[in-house]
Amino acid sequence: MTFSVSPLGDRLFTRRAYGGLVSLGDLFAIGLEALRRTWDVRTWFWEFVDQCAFLARVTTLPVIMVALPLGATVALQIGDLAGQLGAQSATGGAVIVGLVREVAPMAAALIIAGAGGSAMTSDMGARRIRDELAAMEVMAVNPVHRLVTPRMWAASLVSTMLASLVIVSGAVGGFVFNVLLQGVTPGAYFDGALGLLRVSDLVVTLLKAWLFGMISALVACHAGMNCAQSPIGVGRAVNRSTVVAFMLVFAFNYVITTIYFLAFPPEV
Template sequence: MVTAGLTARLRTGVAARVRGFLGEVGELFVIALEGLRRTWDVRTWGWEFAEQSWFLARVTSVPVMLVSLPLGATVALQVGQLASQLGAQSSTGGAVIVGLVREVAPIAAALIIAGAGGSAMTADMGARRIRDELAAMESMAVNPVHRLVTPRLWASSMVSMLLASLVIVSGAAGGFVFNVLLQDVTPGAYFAGAVSLLQTSDLLVTLLKSWMFGLIAAAVACYMGMNCAASPVGVGRAVNRAIVVAFMLVFALNYVISTVYFVAFPPTH
């Protein structure tokens, strides 16, 4: 009887956790879709979009360059050493830039957006919840999702696309320094390998990834802030949860998109 009771409680607890998890996932998707639904009404969120875009660009541009430069240099150093052992140093530039374009750029941009910009979004929305600003907006027949979440979704996604381009340029510059100046590879060989391996679809998929990753980071940040506990401790916990959940969703979606892309467009070289 005791074992049966413990088993029943365990099943009940697991079922409750699963229902709670699925409920949170559903609410997250509802906020994201509701935010995108009023995209056409630009007059209500245009100024907020401009402010959020400027804020995100200001707090993420320098960190992403500081991450990309040594990252590209490190990849070039490691790949260059392996390529020199195989007698294919001229292919180092292609490997570095292709890796930056296909995987590193959208992931790095999303992590910076979620870590620097998303944490600020979560704290801002949590502070509004504590001060009852969200409830006050609802009492005045103003939908807080349309007024606050919509501009943040579009600002985060657009800035993420721009950051991906900045990651590619910064990483390629860092790889150029190590590969050309320290490993005696000619500049023409460094860039020729990248041009021969890259495809137009690689760039398009990278921009799509960056846009979706930025959208996910903003949606998670807004959801966690709008549903946090009404206390400073609750806001701090919501910030931590938002960063972790955004990272997990970004890595999972990146795996799915990359798998589908390589099946649909297999490498030609």
């Protein structure tokens, strides 16, 4: 039995693949253009401050509400398994190491992309509908430098701060379940983490959070600046930017984690 692809389906696949590559190239170009004038801080500093305040306001509480039960759930599951193996005191180390290495940057990036990135896409899309972006170009003001650059740096800074908040909140949630409910001593809970963590783990985590926040903001701005000029186009751009940001964050996290573990193999 042989299978064949119809010419129409082949052309549709080719068109979509070509459109995806063009969109990825445009995204990369906007990112480089936004970074090119980073040194001219006085042109975007106050917009940067406003975006930092906005992102911190809309993401701080959701991150805490996500990290607390997440740390508690991980501690509960690992604590039960470790108790059966007679190593319940290692639960704290497993929880905190997992938070530092993987959970913190991913949770911060996803909250930035979901809560802050959707607002950025809506804002940029509304500016496109009202022809504000075109008006800025007519006045010799580069919209990428004035609007995208501060949002990228604000998202990267807030994402880095949120990663630290995720670690603290998750550790508190794990502490409550592991120490107060499962009977592990506080010293054993934190001693296991200090024995497994390295300074390079924290450095890579903060680097990933910084990079993921910048990627989320860049995707959001690109989707809003290139959406269809209608309210429906803005709504679709918001959905598309969130999905694309999630996919890029997961892909970059896999690559960075793989390179890091090859360079610094985990020690037991």
